[in-house]
Amino acid sequence: MKLTWSLLTLAGLISPCLAKIYEDVSDLPGFEYDFVIVGGIKSNTLRGAAGNVVANRLTENPDFSVLVLEAGVSNEGVIDSIVPEFVEDLLTYNIYEWNYTTMPQIGLNNRTIPYWRAHILGGCTAHSESVFIYSWSLINLWRADGMIYTRGSAEDFNRYAAVTGDPGWSWDNMFPYFLKNEKWTPPADHHDTNGEFDPAVHSTDGINSVSLNGYPWPVFDHHVIQTTKELPEEFPFNLDFNSGHMLGVGWLQSTIGGGERSTSATSYLAPNFIQRDNLNVLLHAQVSRLVDPDKTTGELTFGGVEFLQGGSLFTAKATKEIILSVGSVGTPNILMHSGIGDSKALIALGIPSVLDLPSVGQNATEQPLLTAAWSVNSTQTLDSFTHNLTRFNEAYTEWNRTKTGPFVEGGVTHIAYMRLDADSPIFENVTDPSAGPDTPHIEIRMGTGAGFQPTSVLGAPTGHFMSMVQLKAATSGSITLQSNNPFDPPLVDLGLLKTDFDIYTVQEAVKRAYRFVQAPVWQDYIIAPVTDLSSLSTDALDEYMRNNASYASHLVSTASMSPKDASWGVVDPDLLLKQASGPFIPSAHIQAATYVVGERGADLIKERWK
Numbered sequence: 001m002k003l004t005w006s007l008l009t010l011a012g013l014i015s016p017c018l019a020k021i022y023e024d025v026s027d028l029p030g031f032e033y034d035f036v037i038v039g040g041i042k043s044n045t046l047r048g049a050a051g052n053v054v055a056n057r058l059t060e061n062p063d064f065s066v067l068v069l070e071a072g073v074s075n076e077g078v079i080d081s082i083v084p085e086f087v088e089d090l091l092t093y094n095i096y097e098w099n100y101t102t103m104p105q106i107g108l109n110n111r112t113i114p115y116w117r118a119h120i121l122g123g124c125t126a127h128s129e130s131v132f133i134y135s136w137s138l139i140n141l142w143r144a145d146g147m148i149y150t151r152g153s154a155e156d157f158n159r160y161a162a163v164t165g166d167p168g169w170s171w172d173n174m175f176p177y178f179l180k181n182e183k184w185t186p187p188a189d190h191h192d193t194n195g196e197f198d199p200a201v202h203s204t205d206g207i208n209s210v211s212l213n214g215y216p217w218p219v220f221d222h223h224v225i226q227t228t229k230e231l232p233e234e235f236p237f238n239l240d241f242n243s244g245h246m247l248g249v250g251w252l253q254s255t256i257g258g259g260e261r262s263t264s265a266t267s268y269l270a271p272n273f274i275q276r277d278n279l280n281v282l283l284h285a286q287v288s289r290l291v292d293p294d295k296t297t298g299e300l301t302f303g304g305v306e307f308l309q310g311g312s313l314f315t316a317k318a319t320k321e322i323i324l325s326v327g328s329v330g331t332p333n334i335l336m337h338s339g340i341g342d343s344k345a346l347i348a349l350g351i352p353s354v355l356d357l358p359s360v361g362q363n364a365t366e367q368p369l370l371t372a373a374w375s376v377n378s379t380q381t382l383d384s385f386t387h388n389l390t391r392f393n394e395a396y397t398e399w400n401r402t403k404t405g406p407f408v409e410g411g412v413t414h415i416a417y418m419r420l421d422a423d424s425p426i427f428e429n430v431t432d433p434s435a436g437p438d439t440p441h442i443e444i445r446m447g448t449g450a451g452f453q454p455t456s457v458l459g460a461p462t463g464h465f466m467s468m469v470q471l472k473a474a475t476s477g478s479i480t481l482q483s484n485n486p487f488d489p490p491l492v493d494l495g496l497l498k499t500d501f502d503i504y505t506v507q508e509a510v511k512r513a514y515r516f517v518q519a520p521v522w523q524d525y526i527i528a529p530v531t532d533l534s535s536l537s538t539d540a541l542d543e544y545m546r547n548n549a550s551y552a553s554h555l556v557s558t559a560s561m562s563p564k565d566a567s568w569g570v571v572d573p574d575l576l577l578k579q580a581s582g583p584f585i586p587s588a589h590i591q592a593a594t595y596v597v598g599e600r601g602a603d604l605i606k607e608r609w610k
């Protein structure tokens, strides 16, 4: 034991910032910890947020030892993860990616599409919400990360509380966790932000940086706000859509601080935290399954987790709890390979059933995404920096020297949240899936630049553009297994555009976007739509959507929470695996929700081991 700690100290002298982040399993001081957390460290591409939050909060108690196992690579010095505008290398088939491809999507005319999940410390917070733009060479796509910070509606959280029977998940109870997570930060250009957000619902002393955009697009910004004055009934201004009341058009807030992307790795595993003696992180450690199931006490427990590094399998033991935070694809995958899931399906693959929980991997929910783009009579666009090598290099140099300029943000400037009309014909046959009358069905995000999606970008001519993206919650995808080999990728079915409601809502969102630019202020600005979606018949628009829609990277619900006595669900409201002991953080919502689930999850664990 003594020897181990003195070795650690030496390592600390050599590389103080990374003292506790190990690349090689042979450097790990031990294989037994109070808590073993799987996944979710600080990547710059995908989310992986929750695990780092729990690791940070648990190690506030010096008596707890924590090991984090992350399959991916270090985020340290990965420029595409640091520069908000870049994510070039992150979203292609490469070392920062899991390289998933979806099953043929029936709603997308059987297309299969790449499904991005980060394989890097920080998980998907490293490359959240993405914008595709032309690179200067017009050959490579640069995908910028939106890093969009939205909490959801108060009704969303109150519904979690109602559905799970635990008032702890209500908006009022979760609100302090948003404040605990958030470190409100001035934008990179230090402009006057009065009237662009409501300080009363933000916190400046949390951990994860959030800011307004730090580079202005004066004409575009003006036109958006002017639209809220010219068409206030349909597009009212909302000072702050993170107040619990989302409806209306508001200024974008992003997880960016000081001109750099803020991820769960750069925040919750910052040097001052990672230096704690009781926190170890091991990279390149892909967990295959939970091991040593034990039912002798009546309750199921697992002794540890098995992981692969460099072709060999190892086991890390947890004496208190194992926390699974490997995202909405990884979490059901590991559970099923551990024998937890639909027992019939698992046995058919030759995996012994340990716990029959048919909901594992089911009810997967993703959001379809469709881009509308217009060419514009303005050179004040993102394209003017990304189409032109001289200006691209100038902008990059400016970012490099002062962390300012057009590369300090992701390209989205504002978001409009709105509801379908109450008398929409779709409601004749479909129950409103939203959490309540103050919760949106449609999100339209807007910005300068050719588009937010590879297909639309590839189809767009050279020039200057603005674009909007429409999305809403879809239903009924799944994560299932193709074999009993834990290192085979799982089968990812997003269920995109499978329901009448999804198709209706995306069509309606397209109409809203076209009505938005009908405001008089856009008259001399917009030249023409890249593809005129407003002139398409319902059937033609339907076909266009199936051929061009993508997803928003918001997969949730594959390890869903349900009331303690429910016959469905994967975890109880305390995030413990049903009929078992040892907690599981579910893959939750978008990043802000993921952070607060991590925050409350950590509190629940601390409470259990007081």
Ligand SMILES: Cc1cc2nc3c(=O)[nH]c(=O)nc-3n(C[C@H](O)[C@H](O)[C@H](O)COP(=O)(O)OP(=O)(O)OC[C@H]3O[C@@H](n4cnc5c(N)ncnc54)[C@H](O)[C@@H]3O)c2cc1C
Residues within 6 Å of the ligand: 038, 039, 040, 041, 043, 045, 046, 047, 048, 049, 050, 051, 069, 070, 071, 072, 116, 117, 118, 119, 120, 121, 122, 123, 124, 125, 126, 127, 128, 129, 130, 145, 146, 147, 148, 149, 150, 285, 286, 287, 288, 325, 326, 327, 328, 330, 334, 552, 553, 554, 586, 587, 588, 589, 590, 591, 592, 594
């Ligand atoms: C391209 C993209 C853009 C997004 N944009 C936004 C946005 O703008 N705003 C927003 O709010 N949200 C956005 N999101 C969603 C947000 O990033 C996620 O909701 C959040 O990161 C989820 O966190 P998580 O911990 O559940 O999972 P993840 O972030 O997926 O993290 C899981 C981690 O576990 C690791 N892991 C997986 N399997 C294993 C294994 N077997 N062994 C060990 N480690 C493993 C992964 O490598 C990863 O680091 C985006 C997501 C993507 C993919």
Ligand SMILES: *[C@@H]1O[C@H](CO)[C@@H](O)[C@H](O)[C@H]1NC(C)=O
Residues within 6 Å of the ligand: 093, 094, 095, 097, 098, 099, 119
């Ligand atoms: C994804 O593909 C790239 C390129 O083929 C490869 O280098 C990388 O290791 C793959 N990622 C994983 C998690 O296997």
Ligand SMILES: *[C@@H]1O[C@H](CO)[C@@H](O)[C@H](O)[C@H]1NC(C)=O
Residues within 6 Å of the ligand: 106, 109, 110
């Ligand atoms: C998609 O695949 C299904 C199942 O194979 C098939 O029934 C359907 O006709 C296909 N749809 C299209 C548009 O090709």
Ligand SMILES: *[C@@H]1O[C@H](CO)[C@@H](O)[C@H](O)[C@H]1NC(C)=O
Residues within 6 Å of the ligand: 358, 359, 360, 362, 363, 568, 569
């Ligand atoms: C999906 O979720 C609903 C609740 O929203 C639940 O009633 C249903 O049983 C779930 N299905 C599965 C397979 O878990």
Ligand SMILES: *[C@@H]1O[C@H](CO)[C@@H](O)[C@H](O)[C@H]1NC(C)=O
Residues within 6 Å of the ligand: 377, 524, 527
């Ligand atoms: C662009 O705007 C200028 C005035 O600012 C006008 O002269 C020109 O005709 C416009 N071009 C187009 C294509 O609308």
Ligand SMILES: *[C@@H]1O[C@H](CO)[C@@H](O)[C@H](O)[C@H]1NC(C)=O
Residues within 6 Å of the ligand: 388, 389, 390, 391
């Ligand atoms: C590229 O930008 C430079 C610097 O602003 C400018 O001088 C040049 O005309 C631009 N080139 C094109 C093709 O627009």
Ligand SMILES: *[C@@H]1O[C@H](CO)[C@@H](O)[C@H](O)[C@H]1NC(C)=O
Residues within 6 Å of the ligand: 396, 397, 400, 401
């Ligand atoms: C960024 O700055 C570093 C030195 O501070 C320099 O080595 C590097 O070349 C710069 N990169 C760019 C793109 O300007």
Ligand SMILES: *[C@@H]1O[C@H](CO)[C@@H](O)[C@H](O)[C@H]1NC(C)=O
Residues within 6 Å of the ligand: 425, 426, 428, 429
């Ligand atoms: C609702 O369902 C009925 C019966 O199937 C059908 O006749 C009607 O057209 C549907 N309404 C809408 C708006 O789709």
Ligand SMILES: *[C@@H]1O[C@H](CO)[C@@H](O)[C@H](O)[C@H]1NC(C)=O
Residues within 6 Å of the ligand: 455, 456, 458, 459, 543, 544, 545, 547, 548
């Ligand atoms: C979008 O859909 C249309 C019509 O279905 C199709 O012709 C077009 O090629 C698609 N665009 C892209 C960029 O795939």
